[in-house]
Amino acid sequence: MEAVAARAVLHYVLTGRCGLAVTGLRALELARGDLALLPTGARHRLSAAPGRPGAPPPLDPAGSTALVHELDGPGPPVRLLSARTDRPAPPLAATLPRALVLDRARVEAAPLLRDTLALLAAPGRRPGPGDRLLALRACEAALALAAPRRPDGPHRHTGIGRALAAVETRFAEPWTVVTLAREAGMSRSAFTAAFREAVGTSPARHLTARRIREAARLLAETGLPQSAVPARVGYRSRVGFHLAFRTAYGTTPGEYRAAAPRRPA
Incomplete structure (x- = not known):
């Protein structure tokens, strides 16, 4: 089995x-x-x-x-x-x-x-199709909140926790791998290797996933104009945002919002 x-x-x-x-x-x-x-x-x-x-x-x-x-x-x-x-x-x-x-x-x-x-x-x-995303967001937020308080894991470096917390709560800032490494107090190469080993993906992919999850929440749960969503989650390019969103969800932001079961006015 x-x-x-x-x-x-x-x-x-x-x-x-x-x-x-x-x-x-x-x-x-x-x-x-x-x-x-x-x-x-x-x-x-x-x-x-x-x-x-x-x-x-x-x-x-x-x-x-x-x-x-x-x-x-x-x-x-x-x-x-x-x-x-x-x-x-x-x-x-x-x-x-x-x-x-x-x-x-x-x-x-x-x-x-x-x-x-x-x-x-x-x-x-009532339970709905959005529960999966919400539960994932809650668990990941709790993991990020817990990580900085546990410096005695395999990496023995609170920097990975600081970078995770920054992505979780400040995802809209203009982060790059270099600035995330600086936030962690590590060199770019050491940070990238340690981050991938700890989280299972690269810093850039993790940041993109966090931004797109927040974009999906804004589209499904709020009345924020769709044109304002990319900047709200850290994208300076609408084209880049649309490509990243479609890659993650297999649909455009507009189609995703239209299919959302309900959202506040």
């Missing part, structure tokens, strides 16, 4: 307190607003109260990539947003602990992560 590739999983506490147990690790306690990240999808159990017997999360490879659910227990209600990527976790994930917690303050201080979680957990929101 073919092995299932590791995929990042996160659990975001909407109400109450709960526990998360991973075999071989100290049990984690989560309060409202905390986010538990399992970078490589380690097997784990969730419980309605720390120290109580838990149950496996409701996510599975064949199920939804994001859902809001409740944990059974005698105490106050515990509601969680759980999400997973549908892509294999990048090599960077292997440099992080098998499970870690981003507390409420760190989540609130990261606008992209905070807003994506809020969108996925919006009351009355």
